[in-house]
Amino acid sequence: MPTLYLNSQGVDARLNDRRVALSRFDYTNDDVDAFTVPIFDIDRVVVIGTPRVSMQLLHKFMYANIPVYFLSAHGRWVSSMVPNSNGSALRRLRQYDAARSATLAVMIARQLVYAKIRNMRRVLQRLAANREQSQDVEQMDACNSLLGYAQKVMDADTVAAIRGYEGIASACYFRRLGAFFPEDLPFTSRSRRPPRDAANAILSWTYTIVGAEIDAEIRCAGLDPCLGFLHDISYGRPSLALDLVEPLRAPLCDLLALNLLNHKLLKKEHFENHADDGGVYLKSDSRKIFFCEYEQYMERFFAESKGGSRVTFRRVIRNMVNAISQTVESNQEPQFFMMP
Known part of the structure; x- marks a missing residue:
């Protein structure tokens, strides 16, 4: 287990x-x-x-x-307990220096968002191919736009510009992604706190669970999860963990959510409305369904590239954390996961 x-x-x-x-x-x-x-x-x-x-x-x-991760009853990140990693103080000092370097911040943010946009495009391509919609006008427009935004990200020279392209690309992606949700549990737009429908509820829940794993992996590597490069540094915010979630949102979280809903593993009756904030959440007794499927996704082997080595998503997370470690220690340009 x-x-x-x-x-x-x-x-x-x-x-x-x-x-x-x-x-x-x-x-x-x-x-x-x-x-x-x-x-x-x-x-x-x-x-x-x-x-x-x-x-x-x-x-x-x-x-x-x-490691132990703590989430609220609604699936929001609370905190984590991880084994002692104080022996890596020198690595954290280098991370603090890297966070003050505009050049390194741009380099890391650029690669994170480039991988995220390319993964969003690849997910749309795979979903469309499965439904024989690859030549639909909306599909081609979305994929062409995402390719253009990815190229613009690589030419950006400030973190603010990179964030701007990331926001525009995400909006483009979600407009097209809605076409692949089931009719009885539709997705119209992204809503977070609180999620306003079942589609957003399962997306937010999955992002949180993956973020918790990334946070613990960061801590075990001796890095500070609150000191990121793409996301603003703010009190209590695990900015680096949020950074590393970005490339995995589409190929891991979104595809898992779509699989659960489209294959009727999760249905409307598995969600409930909460009067305290008006949000929609996965019922407590329905989470077993999610976690059984989630574990299969995280432990399933696949080839990172054609003819490449086989990995799991947990190995992918570790590789991305290692890429950050190498960057802060040697200024080496990182490479993040891109969906084959």
Whole structure:
């Protein structure tokens, strides 16, 4: 089990020797569901909402070098606990120096957004090919526009200009992406806080889960997740983690969301409206469906390029974090994931 998900308020997790003892009250059958998971089978833990997790178990996760991610009940990023990485203080000092360098910031931001736009274009091409829509006017216009924006990004000489092209390209991409959502769960425009429909709910949820994995990988590499290059540095914002989410939004998050909705793994009844903020969210008892599919996506092997080595998306995340490390230590221009 690569990831242990502790989901919902009724879950109780405690340490039992070298195993995690899990229990949850089953109100339907008036019974308690209980089972255990070996610690050595767990690579990471995701805590959603407010399940009961003993301090002894959290300590065990840290001693076993298992990162723990904390999300709100609505799937918003809260924080993480990762094994001690204070030995990389020199790397963080170099990262701080790199963040002050306009030249390095532009170089990194340029490559991030270029990879993001190329991936958005490739996703649209793949979706259109599956539906025999590659020659549709709207499809060709969107792909041609994205190619143009990618070229403009490579010529940009300020982070502000790069952000501008990224925003325009994303708007173009989402206008076309809406054509590939199911009719009963349509996507009309991007809404974030809160998500206004099921399509946006599953997109935001997936972005958050992937962002949590990236944040932990950054910390384990001895880097500061709050010190980014594309996103503004702001109190409490994991700017570097947000940076590295960008190239993976389309090829990982968006395709996963579309797969879940188009194959009816998630339906309208799996979502609920919340009166507190008017948002639409994935129901607590529906998250198991998401996580089963998510784990398959993250662990599935694929070739990064024609004839290239086979990787998983978790390996891709590690490679991108390593690319940042190499850049801050040697000023080497980074290369980020581009969908084959």
